[in-house]
Amino acid sequence: MKCTTIRPGYECAFMTENGCSYKGGRCYPVVEQCEGCERIKEFNGEKYCLSYPEPAIKWAHKACNFATHVKAVVDNEGKVKVNPLKASKRAARGR
Numbered sequence: 001m002k003c004t005t006i007r008p009g010y011e012c013a014f015m016t017e018n019g020c021s022y023k024g025g026r027c028y029p030v031v032e033q034c035e036g037c038e039r040i041k042e043f044n045g046e047k048y049c050l051s052y053p054e055p056a057i058k059w060a061h062k063a064c065n066f067a068t069h070v071k072a073v074v075d076n077e078g079k080v081k082v083n084p085l086k087a088s089k090r091a092a093r094g095r
């Protein structure tokens, strides 16, 4: 259903006939780690994610799986790391 509150006109799984069903009846602004993601859109001077209502939760334990600007890579020790896409492209080119 289309949002009628913070992200008016955008489809949202949490929107219902009775309003927003997410925590507190609203969604929450993006966090620092989101900077550069193509899913960010500004509404009333505040930046929100078009795919997820609470970005801080998406980044709480690992990289956001919806992010367009980072990708998770597994290092030699099997640990998952997050690198900006640009850096990984540079590495692939050998620079």
Ligand code: SF4
Residues within 6 Å of the ligand: 030, 031, 033, 034, 037, 038, 039, 040, 048, 049, 050, 051, 052, 054, 055, 058, 064, 065, 066, 067, 068
């Ligand atoms: S998709 Fe993930 S990284 Fe991008 S804005 Fe939304 S929460 Fe942030």
